[in-house]
Amino acid sequence: MESLPRDGFLKFNSDTLEAVRKVYNLEKPGEMKQAVDILEEWIRQQQHFTKKTFDRRYLELTIIVSKGSLERAKSRLDRACTFRTLMPEIFEEYDIRNDAIISRDLKDITHSILPKMTKDHNRIYILRNTGKKFETTFLDSYMKVIMTFAEYIKVHDYALSNYLVLDYMDVNMVELASKLYITTMRQIMALVTEGYGFRVKGILILSESKLVDMVVSIFKQVMPAKIGSRIEVLKSPQMLKDIVGEEVLPADYGGTEKTLAEMQEDFFNVIESKDFKAYLRDINSAKTDESRRQTDKFNEQYLGMPGTFRTLSVD
Incomplete structure (x- = not known):
């Protein structure tokens, strides 16, 4: 093209x-x-x-x-x-907003790819998790949704690499860690990095909790050492702005764009459109x-x- x-x-x-x-x-x-x-x-x-x-x-x-x-x-x-x-x-084809199990499992998650790239052609994905209690199927539902995201990126994006921003400022860290099942997380990593080839420039975790190291330790168990070494814990959104620039960030992270919830709504409208669902049915036959x-x-x-x-x- x-x-x-x-x-x-x-x-x-x-x-x-x-x-x-x-x-x-x-x-x-x-x-x-x-x-x-x-x-x-x-x-x-x-x-x-x-x-x-x-x-x-x-x-x-x-x-x-x-x-x-x-x-x-x-x-x-x-x-x-x-x-x-x-x-x-x-x-399978899922209605992300209306599927009963996915909606229940991910009710405390707001996430989206950000529309704007960084100046050096990197794309950012932000996930905000405010959950206090998680279902045992939480990670399975997340894997289904993230595969839909991945299929979209695979045919629409042209980034050099990606920043994954995980906002855990308001999450129950102990409860989250208890639901990060190693086998499922390894499958997610295999799918994203080996099946789709996504390059991870950095994993930026927003958290002030002293328990964040527990989650970081789990991540490092399922990631290649090279990616694991790119995990960085940030204490505030200001630190995030210093890394990626405010011009690409949502308004609720100190940026100049829409809020993350508004971005999610726009993104879901795209991946739940008739055209993209038709594309998914076609590519899933591969x-x-x-x-x-x-x-x-x-x-x-x-x-x-x-x-x-x-x-x-x-x-």
Whole structure:
């Protein structure tokens, strides 16, 4: 694509397309088109893929999150399709605002991708959790919602990397820690980083609690050491402004944009639109037929995954 996708929600810097491509040595005319062509041809040759045609924007953004590496992009595509096969319940179509279980489990959470990028082409996701008590299915519901977010980002965003901001100023830290099940969190990390290839520039936790280290310790158990080293605890929104800039932040975090609740409403309107739901149904058909895969490759790449993946039996 020669222009960035526009849907009325995400905004980009004037030089984002050129700047991001240049980082990965794909800025010359025709280079990205050639890379996508190669990836399309490779997909057609994969006998175990149930879907052989993908939106070219999706393929280009797969190359971008793979740092310009076609081999890494192939792996990302394979893993994303495999995860949809292994965990179909995560990729079902959900009405995020009206699903009874999700609404109950996530009633104390407000979260959204922020429309504006930072000056250096990074995207920010903010989650505010004010819960005092959590259901045992809390993390399962969150995983379903975050996969919808991830699918949206995968075909609409063009960021170099992402900041994850977790606002735990008003949460019951002990109760939260008790519901952060290690197996589920590892699955979320595998899906987001290995299936979708999202790059994490920093995890910024807003909290004044002395118990925040308990949550940080759990996070570090499920993350690669490189990502875990990027966790930073901030005592105030002012510290957040100093890192990412007030021009991208919601008004309730000292920024100049809408409030986080208003951003969430706008974002949910987009991901619950008829067009995006149709896109989700299409992309969720991109699975694998494991009877047609080379078994040794599957064993090498997936049986070492945590939780569900370790015990999978392939007929």
